[in-house]
Amino acid sequence: MLSPINPQRRMFLQTAGLLGATAAASHTAASHTAASHAAASHAAVNGSAVAGNVIDFSRSFVRWTLDTKLKPPKTVSKPLPMTLNRVRMPIEATATFRHLETNAVVRYALGAECRTEQVWVKRDIWHDPNASMVMIGGEKHCLIEKHWARADYEATLYPPKLGAQPERQLVDPRDAFADFSLDIATASGRALETVDSILAAFTGTAAVVARTEYQACGYAIALEYPVKTVNFSERERYYQVDTGPILFPGLEGIGEGGAPPLAACRLAFIAHNAPDWAEFLVCVPTPVKDGLRVHHYSKSVRVEGLKNQLFLVVV
DSSP states (O other), X not given: OOOOOOHHHHTTOOOOOTTSSOOOOOOOOOOOSSHHHHHHXXXXXXXXXXXXXXXOGGGOEEEEEEETXXXXXXXXXXXXXXSEEEEEEEEEEEEEEEETTTOOEEEEEEEOOEEOBOOSOSSOOBOSSOOEEEEEEOSSOEEEEXXXXXXXXXXXXXXXGGOEEOSEEEEOHHHHOSEEEEEOOEEEEEEEOSHHHHHHHHHSOSOEEEEEEEEETTEEEEXXXXXXXXXXXXXXXXXXXXXXXXXXXXXXXXTGGGOOGGGGOEEEEEEESSSSEEEEEEEEEEEOSTTOEEEEEEEEEEEESOEEEEEEEOO
């Protein structure tokens, strides 16, 4: 269970420096309706330092293949009407873990949410009861997370001899799929290092990518995600990122019992308006009434002593 950070835990949350040289993204600010504002924006953005590559989320995908002629399905709850089905799912965010003792690195990617469906049928496409579904993928482990109308529900896998499908099904992609890959594209960019450059970027139309780094449970962790929603003001000179979903591995239980770091990841939204702290709103089973629980973004966790960076993607 995730828990808010207490003062004693804050001292362990230090900037990770996970990726070595900081990656970044850049673009000249798009013209504003006021010419003077456009000139200021252009100068502010171009004044930021180039720092490498960031993920181009518009061109990045999780891909997997079900081929019943090669492997029987292990992650579906209905019989398949075809022998071959390929999936391309956009990537919403990534989480990279570096073990501080061994330096072993693993990266996971969060796929976009879809709904449970029957593919290649003429009617009755949607499963009933229906669930949201996301794929969180890595080289050696994948987590298929499904949320039904109420928490603690389990569907039956097909064929039924496989038993119940839990809400969080951890599988080895080499065993579960005929093919699996993370198709992650990168783009050059420019770091947004000042409030002026950040405001100029958000006034424009270029994509902005964020990276949040911290340490917990013996790992250096880097979260990378596109900034979809942001509030900002050139008058009061502030910005506030409010975006998601992303992957949040929490601050406890990462890698416990030999489990992969993926097992500790939860869906979350992230908000921050400063470079050294963030607040995560985590999706957890949430009591409603009469013992009923639903999956809801309801648990707020504040992390201090981390490092937030914003990058403008070069087009």
